Amino acid sequence: SGGLDAARAGAWVRRLAELVQERKDELTDLDRPIGDSDHGVNLHRGMTAAVAALDAGDPATPGAVLTAVGSALVSKVGGASGPLYGTALRRAGKALGDAGEAGTPELARALRAALEGVVKLGGAQPGDATLVDALAPAVEALEAAAGRGDDPAAAARAAAGAAEEGALATTPMVARKGRASYLGERSAGHQDPGATSTALLVRALADALEG
Numbered sequence: 741s742g743g744l745d746a747a748r749a750g751a752w753v754r755r756l757a758e759l760v761q762e763r764k765d766e767l768t769d770l771d772r773p774i775g776d777s778d779h780g781v782n783l784h785r786g787m788t789a790a791v792a793a794l795d796a797g798d799p800a801t802p803g804a805v806l807t808a809v810g811s812a813l814v815s816k817v818g819g820a821s822g823p824l825y826g827t828a829l830r831r832a833g834k835a836l837g838d839a840g841e842a843g844t845p846e847l848a849r850a851l852r853a854a855l856e857g858v859v860k861l862g863g864a865q866p867g868d869a870t871l872v873d874a875l876a877p878a879v880e881a882l883e884a885a886a887g888r889g890d891d892p893a894a895a896a897r898a899a900a901g902a903a904e905e906g907a908l909a910t911t912p913m914v915a916r917k918g919r920a921s922y923l924g925e926r927s928a929g930h931q932d933p934g935a936t937s938t939a940l941l942v943r944a945l946a947d948a949l950e951g
């Protein structure tokens with residue numbers, strides 16, 4: 741299969757917007773017992789703005805697509821997830837530079853840069869029950885796939901599986917960052933909403949690369 745060009749990057753964003761719309765209520769419900777019941781609403785607002793930004797600007801490279809989407813998320817989502825997701829996508833976009841297409845190694849480097857941006861901004865480590873627990877395994881899966889020479893679609897599908905497992909693994913964790921951490925030990929027993937939506941982000945990439 742081909743790599744991530746501007747058209748597939750656009751398809752990634754649109755697929756994520758679609759998945760967020762479908763799962764909006766579920767994401768918000770996950771945010772109810774450990775947060776403020778707005779994660780699905782926040783991301784839906786942000787992804788609607790992101791798609792509008794793509795429609796208006798028609799960026800020419802995959803890096804420019806991700807940068808535009810990241811900026812839309814930062815400006816339209818007030819919650820923790822807006823700056824975190826926005827920073828992640830802007831860092832990924834910057835890492836892609838002005839290349840016309842990204843293969844598996846470039847995708848791995850871009851998602852590694854996204855993870856570093858999230859950690860720098862939010863200070864979460866693996867095991868803190870945040871979106872890092874989905875993003876970090878996805879990055880590791882992409883790097884392993886790059887090492888094997890997997891094509892981008894296969895690499896992204898492996899990363900999507902790793903992110904999904906990572907999201908499920910947040911359930912027993914005690915949250916140490918974000919609103920859920922205010923509950924202390926009582927935050928355990930709930931799947932993290934941001935890790936759950938991050939698994940959708942990686943799944944959307946795999947869908948776009950297969951399309």
Ligand code: ADP
Binds near residue numbers: 775818870872918
């Ligand atoms: P808010 O908590 O401001 O209402 P959201 O509900 O949209 O924002 O997003 C909550 C999600 O943000 C959490 O489920 C978690 O995954 C993520 N999150 C919060 N704080 C951090 C952080 N410091 N580092 C990484 N992810 C975080």
Ligand code: MG
Binds near residue numbers: 776777919
């Ligand atoms: Mg919330």
Ligand code: MG
Binds near residue numbers: 778819
């Ligand atoms: Mg909120």
